[in-house]
Amino acid sequence: MNKILLCRLSALFLTALSLTALGGCANANLVRVHPWERATLADYTMRPDRDPLATALGEHTYFSRESASGGRGVGGSGCGCN
Amino acid sequence: MSLPFKVRVRLLLFFSACLCLRAEVRVGDPFPSLSALAPAGAELPAGAGKVVLVDFWASWCAPCKESFHSYAQLQSDYRSRGLVIVAVSVDEKQSAFDAFVKKLSPPFMVLRDQGQQLVRQVSVPAMPTCYLLGRDGRVRFVHQGFRGVETDRAIRQETDLLLAENTSAHE
Numbered sequence: 001m002n003k004i005l006l007c008r009l010s011a012l013f014l015t016a017l018s019l020t021a022l023g024g025c026a027n028a029n030l031v032r033v034h035p036w037e038r039a040t041l042a043d044y045t046m047r048p049d050r051d052p053l054a055t056a057l058g059e060h061t062y063f064s065r066e067s068a069s070g071g072r073g074v075g076g077s078g079c080g081c082n
Numbered sequence: 083m084s085l086p087f088k089v090r091v092r093l094l095l096f097f098s099a100c101l102c103l104r105a106e107v108r109v110g111d112p113f114p115s116l117s118a119l120a121p122a123g124a125e126l127p128a129g130a131g132k133v134v135l136v137d138f139w140a141s142w143c144a145p146c147k148e149s150f151h152s153y154a155q156l157q158s159d160y161r162s163r164g165l166v167i168v169a170v171s172v173d174e175k176q177s178a179f180d181a182f183v184k185k186l187s188p189p190f191m192v193l194r195d196q197g198q199q200l201v202r203q204v205s206v207p208a209m210p211t212c213y214l215l216g217r218d219g220r221v222r223f224v225h226q227g228f229r230g231v232e233t234d235r236a237i238r239q240e241t242d243l244l245l246a247e248n249t250s251a252h253e
Contacts, residue, residue: 010090035209036172036201042142
């Protein structure tokens with residue numbers, strides 16, 4: 001086997017390996033903040049609806065401008081548990 | 083453009099090493115030792131030759147709180163048959179850990195992973211996650227999250243299977 005063929009084979013293998021490694025970036029399970037590092041995200045102060053008055057005012061504005069009520073956001077904070 | 087052969091080989095080794103470093107503990111892998119987590123003067127329950135359930139939890143995780151009631155019942159039902167439950171907290175604050183334990187007062191052993199060394203080593207995929215270890219100390223089942231009765235039923239089925247396995251083979 002000559003050196004050129006060996007180089008081509010190694011380049012092909014390297015490309016395939018790189019694509020496999022980079023494919024992990026598209027994995028749905030990939031997380032930047034690890035599950036055990038979400039204490040701050042799960043804190044009560046991270047909840048957008050923690051202030052009832054501000055929520056009511058926001059809802060009122062939303063209703064007045066959009067003639068819509070409810071259906072804004074989801075419950076819970078950012079711990080991502082389940 | 084072509085890279086020199088030596089550079090290619092080095093890149094190849096680098097990518098191979100990167101792939102190998104993804105060290106999430108999976109089914110069939112040996113579970114790391116918990117002995118480093120035991121506080122001074124406290125002894126871990128003897129897990130050698132027993133079925134062990136290791137649960138990773140945090141005080142800020144709502145499903146974790148829910149799971150503790152289920153594990154308490156599991157402990158009461160299976161302790162006499164040889165199941166050992168160890169709950170490992172990933173809380174960064176000792177005060178949060180203490181308040182949670184004081185409030186729920188679990189009947190099983192609760193440890194805190196100070197510095198989050200073990201959880202990094204295990205690379206827990208979600209909170210909570212529990213690992214059922216067979217009598218040989220290897221991971222046999224992994225459960226991500228806690229979904230009430232569904233998770234409880236699955237853990238009981240798997241625990242029954244593990245407890246029914248031949249004990250003499252591991253003695």
